[in-house]
Amino acid sequence: MDQMIIAQLADEAGVDPKEVNYMAHSGGAELATALLSGTIDASVSGYNDFSDQIEAGRLKMLGISAEEPVDGIDTPTMIEQGYDVSLVNWRGVVAPPGLEDEDVEELRTIMREVLESDTWADVLERNQWADSSLIGEDFEKNLEEERIIVDDIWKQLGY
Structure with a gap:
């Protein structure tokens, strides 16, 4: 993740990412x-x-790679500084293939309950995390979009 942000920033600054x-x-x-x-x-x-x-x-702190300013962090985004760089670190909850549809739906229900809990709200606030939670088709679509971005960055780096 860190190397990808550096590659994006180098490219935006006119530096060959492979030279960093x-x-x-x-x-x-x-x-x-x-x-x-x-x-x-x-x-x-x-x-x-x-x-x-x-x-x-x-x-x-020189900048943040979020698309929008982050509450509680008094630093401009890379975008605000004129660099089209935005890449955020995220996590996914996944399960092995082959699960029955009802098992998948049960896991999604559990995740919805967790995301709606006060405990999750406290974790977000304590860690100054943005909640970008997606479930089901929304998650799958976003994952594909992210894969395209990441693949492009790795190509720029020669991988």
Whole structure:
């Protein structure tokens, strides 16, 4: 995900994405350490990976890859800064193929109940997540749209 955002940003800035030296790290803590030590000059990660260092003034947030501004995060989007870059990290709940229709519908019902719960609302607020939940055909359609975008980015990187 991080490399794809960097590739999009490089392309928008007129830089060949293949020319960007991307170094993968195992997580936000490792990235923050690399940034603070000067091992790397910039990075991409989830806001919560860096929020404490940003709030302490040790790191500066340059932009967010969301399509719209995010409540509680006082940083402009890449789009607001003139770069057509928007890619958000998301998760899906999936099941193995071959389930009976009634089992699929039961799982979808459970997911709807979870998404309507106060617990889910608290998780969204605590983590400053946007709720982009999709179920069924809406999820399948969105997944196909995302696949096309991701495939295009990987092609730009030569994969």
